[in-house]
Amino acid sequence: MKINLVYNSNAGNGDFSLAAILEELNQHGAKVNVKESHEDNLGLFLDKDCDFMIIAGGDGTVEKIVKMVVNKSVPLAILPVGNANNIANSLDLGDYLDQVIQNWKENRLECLSLGSLAYKNQRHLFLESVGWGLFTDVLRKIKSGKDKDKKVTPPVDDKVTFGLEKLEEGLVELQPAFFEIKMDGKDYSGEYLWLEAMNTQFMGPQLNLAPEADLNDVFLDVFMAKRGEHTKIREFITGDQSKKTSGLRPTVKVKEIMIRGEGILHVDDEIVDLGADKTAWISITLHPEFVRIIKSSWFGGMMTQMRF
Missing domain, CATH: 2.60.200.40 (Tumour Suppressor Smad4)
Incomplete structure (x- = not known):
């Protein structure tokens, strides 16, 4: 399982932990490529082959990345670690990584329109x-x-x-x-x-x-x-x-x-x-194209919010 992770270390209230995210993904045996959203050559990173991509950040980071990959076929997961998290709230997304991976395996995806x-x-x-x-x-x-x-x-x-x-x-x-x-x-x-x-x-x-x-x-x-x-x-x-x-x-x-x-x-x-x-x-x-989103929480058909 190959994952490309884009993150914004400045998102939210300053309590963002890349190490915690990577530790949990490693427990699932994932091979993770990591890129800070403000670094150079972001476009080249987003072109790297992967099974799915994770965006860890607030609305600004999500907007930036989604607009760059809208014409690509790779599914996305959003970990809402910003302040407002309007996009995640509108999609009823949580940030439970175990469920992201489970839903990817079971092909539980939704559309994100632009x-x-x-x-x-x-x-x-x-x-x-x-x-x-x-x-x-x-x-x-x-x-x-x-x-x-x-x-x-x-x-x-x-x-x-x-x-x-x-x-x-x-x-x-x-x-x-x-x-x-x-x-x-x-x-x-x-x-x-x-x-x-x-x-x-x-x-x-x-x-x-x-x-x-x-x-x-x-x-x-x-x-x-x-x-x-x-x-x-x-x-x-x-x-x-x-x-x-x-x-x-x-x-x-x-x-x-x-x-x-x-x-x-x-x-x-x-x-x-x-x-x-x-x-x-x-x-x-x-926009005629849309992005495929991996839901981050799903229990018995009911959506919920959880923290990792």
Whole structure:
């Protein structure tokens, strides 16, 4: 059994243990090749022959690696050792290595879809979401502060709380913007405070924006907060994210989103500037290729979460 393991030693709260992962894999007789996700020649490493690959890290590491291997046939296992772990939570994944190996042997796999944004000659893949408005505004301010060496870096031990606080602060100055929107041919144009095309259930600081999203279906789930809904957004951000209902409207399941409006948006955790041209349509759909995921917990047909 040959495994290629990509890991991020900086993920989570600083308690990541590569040695513990390798020890457990060695107990199963696995031959493991190891690569830090920030090292050079990562692409060459991902081309190495293996039975399956393990990604040990947070959402950023998972997004980086999945986008690099989406056209490959190798199955992936995700060990969620980050802070938010939105992708793993949306897939109901744990980090129980024994079960990863057992499920690989029994070919228990699921699909992980990717979203695709196309604009003129640009194309961007995403795992969690693309969006405009509140989250983009806050993320842009945080990244701008980092670029200028301001002390806005989130604390290692509480990035989720930091993110929620920044979103609540961002609401104070948030203004609506007009967007032309067509989803599966239906017109949704209007003034919005916050738009997200969701592939996963969770995004950002563990925000459960699309509780009905299914990474195995053929739909994206679109979250929309309109002008005048500041209070509802604040109540949602500060509320219980485990609940499947909120004061905000349910997401809309669609196959294709066509949108014209603001040229600055976020794609997962990156800011993308498409330019000032508001005449061209942005197309958002699911990418035709998908990634095969090895489930990390399965007991008697019931999913559960366990720590190794």
